[in-house]
Amino acid sequence: MVRIRREWPGAMELDVALAEGECRALAYPPLVGRPEPGDAVLLNTTALAMGLGTGGYAMVVAVPDRLPQDPAGPGHLVKARYTPLQATVLGADEQDSPHHEVLREADSLDGMPVVVADLHSALPAILCGLYASAAARPRVAYVMLDGGALPAWFSMSCAELRAREWLCGVVTTGQSFGGDVEAVTTHTGLLAARHVLGADVAVVTQGPGNLGTGTRWGFSGVSAGEAVNAAAVLGGRPVAALRVSEGDARDRHRGVSHHSLTAYGRVALAPARVAVPDLPGDFGDRVREQAASLGARHDLVTVPVDGLLGALEASPVRLSTMGRGLTEDLAYFLASAAAGRDAAGLLGS
Known part of the structure; x- marks a missing residue:
């Protein structure tokens, strides 16, 4: 080195x-x-x-000549299981956890808004929209799925958002690990966000990086639909953030991405609020037309985007998706921020 x-x-x-x-x-x-x-x-x-x-x-x-310390502590959950670098962690829901009694009985999110998005890059934009629109500053937890990076440590954004107190904590679920709180499933992760971290709002995405094959079903973001189901069955109020792009060269991701149409239109069996950004011009018309197909199952909510650009420009972390920044794909970040704005409107109601 x-x-x-x-x-x-x-x-x-x-x-x-x-x-x-x-x-x-x-x-x-x-x-x-x-x-x-x-x-x-x-x-x-x-x-x-x-x-x-x-x-x-x-x-x-x-590092052959500088080995890590042997694992110690009460944790019994093994994540990244049966790989050479499997990690033993203390799960919030396991028997030795101080939170076990709370989570053993927990069965409801008490109406907590849960914003669900496809890509990790949506997280800071959602927070920008949420904080710019909320009447009082809420406590927000990030629940990380295991479709992208497994270690939460990979995300510099999470580290900075945590340091700036834009997040009250990170919950890593499934095979992902390294959060402030570890959980076995998306369900216990959401319950931990509410009852362990005391969150008013949870944001759910996969970790940095995603896997896609250009097929209808072969992408890791199908987990967004499953997260909607988990939030709904636990008595949360899911808010679906659309993956929207005006800068992606691939037609399947222009306008509303086929990832959102499949995850919310086919995988999510429970109804959610789908935040449809009120974008201007022909592109905005295209987004609204594509999103309309989700209306048979979900509540389509048109969200104004005025003022959100300024909120995004004030983000404490760099905004980037698929190598494109705020100016290269403004529609993507506005759509994510719109979901945060919609969730803010649910607080106190």
């Missing part, structure tokens, strides 16, 4: 020397130990070979 580029809670970005030159690498010290300049590191370079975007790091698998 040559140098440490930067670090944030749970993660380190490094420069590592290879035979063919230097490359950028990522290490999770809780899993592999803390590498220091001069250390030999074992790397997985799959992401570099594939030219991945979000995941374009070599991953540190081990």
Whole structure:
């Protein structure tokens, strides 16, 4: 390892020397130990070979001469199970947890708004819309699904939003780990957000990075529909954020993405409020026309977007989706912020 580029809670970005030159690498010290300049590191370079975007790091698998501490503590949940870097964590819902008694009896979200989105990049935009529109500042928890990155540590946005107190905590569910609270399922994750973290609102997305194949069903964002079902069955009020794009070159994602149409139109069996951003011009008409197909099952709510650009420009973290920033795909971020605005309107009602 040559140098440490930067670090944030749970993660380190490094420069590592290879035979063919230097490359950028990522290490999770809780899993592999803390590498220091001069250390030999074992790397997985799959992401570099594939030219991945979000995941374009070599991953540190081990620091052979500087091993991590042996796991200690009461945790019995194993996540990233049966992989070489499986992690043992203390689940909020397991028997040794101080929250076990609360979650053993918990069965309701008490009407808590739950904003659901396809991509992790929607999270800060949703928060921008929510905080700009709420009469009083709510407590917001992020419930991370396991369709993208498994370690929550990968998200620099989460670390910064947590530090700025834009999030009261991160709950990692399923095979994902590294949050302030660990949970077994999306259901217990939502219950933990409400009853352990005391959240007024939960935002649910997969972690950074997503998997898609260009087919109707072959994408990790189908979990957005399943999250709507979980929120509804627990007595929450799901708000569906549409994935909208005016900047994506792929026709299947222009206007309302086919991901949203499948996840909410086919997978979500419970009704949700679908936040339809009131975008101007022909593009806005296209979005409204595409979203109309969801009206047979869901409550379509037209949300004005005036004032949301200023809120997005004031985001405490950089806004980026699929390599596009705020100016390259404004419609995407406005649609996400509109869902936050709609959730704000549910508070106190």
